[in-house]
Amino acid sequence: MQNNQNDVYEVFVQKSHAEQHQHVGSLIAPSPDMAVQMARENFLRRDHAVNLWVVPQSQVTSSTYGGRFFAREMDRGYREVKGYTENGRLWRMFREKVMTLEEIVAFVEEKERGETEGGER
Structure with missing residues (x-):
């Protein structure tokens, strides 16, 4: 057949x-x-x-559109050109003991929350 x-x-x-x-x-x-x-x-x-x-x-296997699969667990802004200036400033402050590592993490998390709520992403 x-x-x-x-x-x-x-x-x-x-x-x-x-x-x-x-x-x-x-x-x-x-x-x-x-x-x-x-x-x-x-x-x-x-x-x-x-x-x-x-x-x-x-x-062919594909992912679903949007959703949690494409969400980032961590901010990847440091990889973009605009992130270099901010990283440099935070690193200098850390080296000069103006900020602790915990304060830098809190600063970045607060910034992310503001961007997410403000719709910039």
């Missing part, structure tokens, strides 16, 4: 060895081998590439 079920495949193309694979679209095919052939015909007809991936859509 023949299986007439077609699957949806996600197609990724690597245009050069120095680049990452990029998602270029989806297609419906009866098998992975046929999906590779169809992807080459549909997505590489005019473009050059060095590699091609086809992945059954049913094998």
